[in-house]
Amino acid sequence: MASIDFTNVTAEFPIYNANGRSLKKRLMQVATGGTLSADDRGHVVVRALEGLSFSLKDGERVGLLGHNGAGKSTLLRLLSGVFVPTSGVAEIHGEVGSLIDISLGIDHEATGRENIYYRAALLGIKKSEIEKRFEEIVEFSELGDFIDMPIRTYSSGMHLRLAFSVSTIISPEILLMDEWLAVGDENFKHKAQERMTDILNSTKILVVATHSRELVLNTCNRAIWLEHGKIRMDGDPESVSAAYFGF
Amino acid sequence: MTNSLISNALIDIASATKRFQLVGMLGWQDVRQRYRRSSLGAFWLTVSMGVMIASIGLVFGQIFNTPMQEYLPFLAIGIVLWGFMSSIVSEGCVAFTSAEAIIKQLNIPLFVHVLRCFWRNTIVLGHNIVIVPIVFLIVGKSLTLSMLLVVPGFLLLAINMLWISLVLGVLSTRFRDITQIIINATQVIFYLTPIMWAPSLLPARHAAYLLSFNPVYHLLEISRGPLLGNVPSSQSWIFAAVMAVIGWAVAVIVFNRYMRRIPYWL
Numbered sequence: 001m002a003s004i005d006f007t008n009v010t011a012e013f014p015i016y017n018a019n020g021r022s023l024k025k026r027l028m029q030v031a032t033g034g035t036l037s038a039d040d041r042g043h044v045v046v047r048a049l050e051g052l053s054f055s056l057k058d059g060e061r062v063g064l065l066g067h068n069g070a071g072k073s074t075l076l077r078l079l080s081g082v083f084v085p086t087s088g089v090a091e092i093h094g095e096v097g098s099l100i101d102i103s104l105g106i107d108h109e110a111t112g113r114e115n116i117y118y119r120a121a122l123l124g125i126k127k128s129e130i131e132k133r134f135e136e137i138v139e140f141s142e143l144g145d146f147i148d149m150p151i152r153t154y155s156s157g158m159h160l161r162l163a164f165s166v167s168t169i170i171s172p173e174i175l176l177m178d179e180w181l182a183v184g185d186e187n188f189k190h191k192a193q194e195r196m197t198d199i200l201n202s203t204k205i206l207v208v209a210t211h212s213r214e215l216v217l218n219t220c221n222r223a224i225w226l227e228h229g230k231i232r233m234d235g236d237p238e239s240v241s242a243a244y245f246g247f
Numbered sequence: 248m249t250n251s252l253i254s255n256a257l258i259d260i261a262s263a264t265k266r267f268q269l270v271g272m273l274g275w276q277d278v279r280q281r282y283r284r285s286s287l288g289a290f291w292l293t294v295s296m297g298v299m300i301a302s303i304g305l306v307f308g309q310i311f312n313t314p315m316q317e318y319l320p321f322l323a324i325g326i327v328l329w330g331f332m333s334s335i336v337s338e339g340c341v342a343f344t345s346a347e348a349i350i351k352q353l354n355i356p357l358f359v360h361v362l363r364c365f366w367r368n369t370i371v372l373g374h375n376i377v378i379v380p381i382v383f384l385i386v387g388k389s390l391t392l393s394m395l396l397v398v399p400g401f402l403l404l405a406i407n408m409l410w411i412s413l414v415l416g417v418l419s420t421r422f423r424d425i426t427q428i429i430i431n432a433t434q435v436i437f438y439l440t441p442i443m444w445a446p447s448l449l450p451a452r453h454a455a456y457l458l459s460f461n462p463v464y465h466l467l468e469i470s471r472g473p474l475l476g477n478v479p480s481s482q483s484w485i486f487a488a489v490m491a492v493i494g495w496a497v498a499v500i501v502f503n504r505y506m507r508r509i510p511y512w513l
Binding site for chain 1: 266268269272276279280283284348349350351352353421510511512
């Protein structure tokens with residue numbers, strides 16, 4: 001059982017190096033990056049999310065829609081637990097895994113082999129576990145002998161294939177994504193697609209931030225449209241994408 | 248109430264220590280990354296520190312008119328340990344800010360980043376400590392059993408360095424100027440603390456200020472003393488132990504209070 005319960009969740013970022021005085025006059029301006037305001041001590045505050053309430057249950061595949069700066073990334077970070085709401089309650093039950101920025105922690109001077117261990121350690125996968133699955137990862141990445149070469153010698157495609165192969169060995173209960181992962185050439189893309197479907201089938205809740213209408217319609221069974229840090233619309237993919245994309 | 252005052256911090260610290268594989272790996276990666284493609288690797292640090300010790304030793308040994316056999320081991324141990332302490336302090340200030348990408352993306356215990364900084368510098372210390380036996384060989388210093396006291400001494404030093412870097416890490420994520428202040432302060436402390444100069448050179452009435460009230464002196468002394476074959480005074484042991492207890496209490500309270508703000512401050 002995995003579940004996510006957000007009650008009146010707000011996330012505010014204090015910006016200490018901006019001048020609050022000049023902003024006070026124009027208090028509560030709405031900008032693309034969230035609501036700008038100043039707190040009682042004159043610090044500029046960006047309110048990235050405001051008063052979000054929703055709950056997600058097993059089996060839900062949620063597409064997050066919204067323009068740049070609407071708060072999608074912040075919401076994903078709250079869901080992954082790296083941010084704790086400034087106010088409100090975010091209850092998350094279940095193991096969370098993320099396929100956002102799969103290249104995080106890749107060391108360009110290190111070999112592919114070393115990077116598999118780095119990346120896996122960051123994802124919280126035990127060393128013994130990764131040793132067991134090492135061959136599988138290398139085979140999936142199709143890197144062959146390049147696995148013992150420094151990453152800087154890789155093409156960008158090889159780089160992504162490696163990152164994808166390691167990052168997707170997880171099978172979390174709650175999966176977070178920023179756009180669909182599509183890497184590599186036609187052949188690899190097909191394999192990657194299969195791998196992604198496998199993960200999706202074993203995961204209980206999916207939350208994916210996207211600008212793609214197809215993704216929302218084909219993969220999701222619920223869509224949430226964020227605008228200026230608030231939920232503009234929450235419902236089935238068809239009606240939300242019709243309202244958001246205008247068709 | 249007391250529970251909520253420290254519980255989150257303790258959970259974070261406990262789960263960070265469970266991720267020792269990650270800490271170990273990141274620490275080694277940091278050291279490797281700095282010296283990748285160089286043939287001497289991290290031993291470049293050892294070389295440069297060795298050269299520094301030799302030159303300070305030659306000049307100040309003459310100025311202070313101390314026999315090399317006494318001065319050189321004292322200086323070498325002092326500088327090696329000081330290098331460890333000062334870089335933990337200055338790198339501890341940026342423990343969180345330099346891990347911004349990870350902190351904002353993955354839900355990893357925050358104390359991992361403090362441990363990473365500590366471990367990285369312990370590895371470097373492991374390289375630099377090589378200088379000490381070499382110096383002992385050169386000056387013909389014999390080993391004694393009391394040198395084993397360095398083990399509890401170093402542990403106590405390590406415990407203190409950890410809380411110091413935790414507190415500094417939290418504070419300087421919020422107030423970025425603290426890093427600069429600390430870097431300045433470490434330079435001053437280097438001269439105020441008996442590292443280049445022996446405590447015995449100090450007139451007695453000044454000794455009180457620069458020794459008794461100097462935490463760095465006590466922390467240094469409990470590791471340096473044993474290695475030089477002296478037993479550090481109980482004053483130093485007590486000072487370091489009390490500092491560890493009070494320091495950790497403060498650190499846990501500060502960390503508990505602000506840990507959730509750290510990702511927002513980055």
